[in-house]
Amino acid sequence: xxxxxxxxxxxxxxxxxxxxxxxxxxxxxxxxxxxxxxxxxxxxxxxxxxxxxxxxxxxxxxxxxxxxxxxxxxxxxxxxxxxxxxxxxxxxxxxxxxxxxxxxxxxxxxxxxxxxxxxxxxxxxxxxxxxxxxxxxxxxxxxxxxxxxxxxxxxxxxxxxxxxxxxxxxxxxxxxxxxxxxxxxxxxxxxxxxxxxxxxxxxxxxxxxxxxxxxxxxxxxxxxxxxxxxxxxxxxxxxxxxxxxxxxxxxxxxxxxxxxxxxxxxxxxxxxxxxxxxxxxxxxxxxxxxxxxxxxxxxxxxxxxxxxxxxxxxxxxxxxxxxxxxxxxxxxxx
Ligand code: NAI
Numbered sequence: 030x031x032x033x034x035x036x037x038x039x040x041x042x043x044x045x046x047x048x049x050x051x052x053x054x055x056x057x058x059x060x061x062x063x064x065x066x067x068x069x070x071x072x073x074x075x076x077x078x079x080x081x082x083x084x085x086x087x088x089x090x091x092x093x094x095x096x097x098x099x100x101x102x103x104x105x106x107x108x109x110x111x112x113x114x115x116x117x118x119x120x121x122x123x124x125x126x127x128x129x130x131x132x133x134x135x136x137x138x139x140x141x142x143x144x145x146x147x148x149x150x151x152x153x154x155x156x157x158x159x160x161x162x163x164x165x166x167x168x169x170x171x172x173x174x175x176x177x178x179x180x181x182x183x184x185x186x187x188x189x190x191x192x193x194x195x196x197x198x199x200x201x202x203x204x205x206x207x208x209x210x211x212x213x214x215x216x217x218x219x220x221x222x223x224x225x226x227x228x229x230x231x232x233x234x235x236x237x238x239x240x241x242x243x244x245x246x247x248x249x250x251x252x253x254x255x256x257x258x259x260x261x262x263x264x265x266x267x268x269x270x271x272x273x274x275x276x277x278x279x280x281x282x283x284x285x286x287x288x289x290x291x292x293x294x295x296x297x298x299x300x301x302x303x304x305x306x307x308x309x310x311x312x313x314x315x316x317x318x319x320x321x322x323x324x325x326x327x328x329x330x331x332x333x334x335x336x337x338x339x340x341x342x343x344x345x346x347x348x349x350x351x352x353x354x355x356x357x358x359x360x361x362x363x
Contacts, residue, residue, distance in 0.1 A: 032054050071098055085123075103124065138258055181209070204238070254279075
């Protein structure tokens with residue numbers, strides 16, 4: 030099948046081309062992001078392969094359907110950028126890669142925590158400049174600290190197990206999971222998690238319920254000097270409130286792999302341009318903010334799994350086999 034692969038990066042080309050040797054699809058790599066203006070690039074393709082910041086709203090889906098696209102194959106787990114109800118109404122199946130490496134994201138989460146705690150991002154620069162002063166680099170023992178994990182699914186539960194190895198106490202909150210033998214955490218209500226956690230890390234999906242879950246009100250319930258990590262989706266955090274919380278000292282540090290307005294920034298080399306997002310630029314001025322550009326998933330193992338599962342999803346569709354990774358409109362949480 031001819032597949033229009035939007036937002037294609039060099040690593041997508043490498044891993045998809047290699048995995049496709051076993052599938053034999055026709056891959057059309059497109060640098061452009063999928064937005065209403067670029068939708069015509071999919072003309073003549075049977076499937077569209079999209080990533081996290083491609084826009085699959087009602088209007089775009091309608092245009093794709095009208096030009097003969099028969100399948101949307103997401104090469105990611107999150108699907109908050111897809112109007113699943115519109116897709117269903119159009120009879121356009123949507124498949125995804127539900128789990129490509131939860132370890133990759135979980136390990137990146139802990140990397141952000143440890144780097145912020147021990148200020149590795151600052152130490153790296155200091156040592157390179159011959160500045161061996163330790164002033165301002167003081168951290169804390171992870172051992173014995175309380176970490177609040179919001180969302181104890183695939184990624185959250187691995188974060189919990191890694192942190193247990195450090196000797197942390199874990200408070201978890203999940204709307205569906207209330208306890209599990211394999212998850213060494215105490216499941217509590219959100220307010221209790223906010224109140225007692227030294228570090229809070231977000232691993233729930235972006236839904237109407239979790240949109241701006243971290244806001245002025247929830248921040249006010251947290252301990253002074255709490256560390257916040259978000260490797261889930263940017264819009265779970267209301268950025269204006271965290272900037273205020275960084276200024277007041279309520280937040281001692283902030284680690285972000287995702288950002289609410291990331292679609293215009295991430296996955297591109299903008300180093301020769303002026304970034305017009307003043308909120309993003311303000312965040313970068315804090316010495317206790319560590320930003321990575323949505324790279325949590327970015328390991329060899331994950332890229333291999335993404336390419337293979339996406340191409341298998343497309344082959345299953347083409348051969349009329351059951352699509353085990355199909356999303357349905359009912360998967361949109363209320
Ligand atoms: P998952 O579906 O296995 O787990 C999510 C958990 O969140 C579930 O247990 C669910 O019950 C819980 N949940 C849902 N609504 C909630 C709420 N309102 N409050 C508390 N818990 C809630 O998903 P997985 O694989 O662990 O991924 C989590 C998120 O990580 C994804 O939704 C995605 O946004 C993000 N992600 C980020 C990546 C990155 O590169 N930074 C890569 C892959 C995923």
